[in-house]
Amino acid sequence: MTASATVLNIWCLRHSTGTDFGVNQALAGLAPSIAVAELGGTPLQDFLKSLPGVIGAIDSARSDPDNLYLTMDTAGGLGNSIWPTDRSTLDIQADQSVSPGIQVPVAFSQSLSLWDFDAVSADDLLGSITVFESEQGAGELAKLAKSDVESSYYFVTYRVD
Structure with missing residues (x-):
């Protein structure tokens, strides 16, 4: 019987902002x-939030949100999305969280990737x-x-049954 992972929560510590070396250095030890x-x-x-540098990372994130969706591989595109289940995206910013509650099969290992939808260029x-x-x-x-390129930091909480 294949194991199943339930994605319980996705918490955005810092949504994508482009390069910010100082903040990246502060978060490198997470x-x-x-x-x-x-x-x-x-x-x-x-x-x-009690760790040094984390509050600064949240505060320094710019105001436009990530248009978040989740895939089970490293290929982007809403056509590969497993959440949100209607092939849409969810706007999320620093210090916000969502509870997808989705289950994915896990046979040995399973990749889960978070993406930012971009209408005019490749998704990030x-x-x-x-x-x-x-x-x-x-x-x-x-x-x-x-993502060091996007300066984004998310924690994904899950359970494998």
């Missing part, structure tokens, strides 16, 4: 994976994570999806 149970009941967003890859079948039963995990 943990790429966090076992949510190890936070002792502290919500993920509160824990991350905001970051990717890899979900592993071996994470089955580990509880909620949060992984960092980031």
Whole structure:
């Protein structure tokens, strides 16, 4: 039987802004994976906001949002989107989150990629994570999806059953 991952939450720490070296340096040390149970009941967003540089990253993000959608590979395009399920996008900015609640099959490993839709040029890859079948039963995990090119930082929280 193939494992299934449920995407519980996508939290935007910093939406795409282009190059901002100082902020990128401040965020470079973020943990790429966090076992949510190890936070002792502290919500993920509160824990991350307590780290040096995180509030500055949220505050420095420009005001126009990412037009977010999710794929199961590193190929962009709304035709490859698995969420939102109607092939649309969701506007999201720094310090906002969404709860997709979608399930994806995981046979050994499965890539999940976050994209910013662009009507006049190629869509921008905001970051990717890899979900592993071996994470089955580990509880909620949060992984960092980031793009150095776009200066975007998102945490994707999921569970593998």
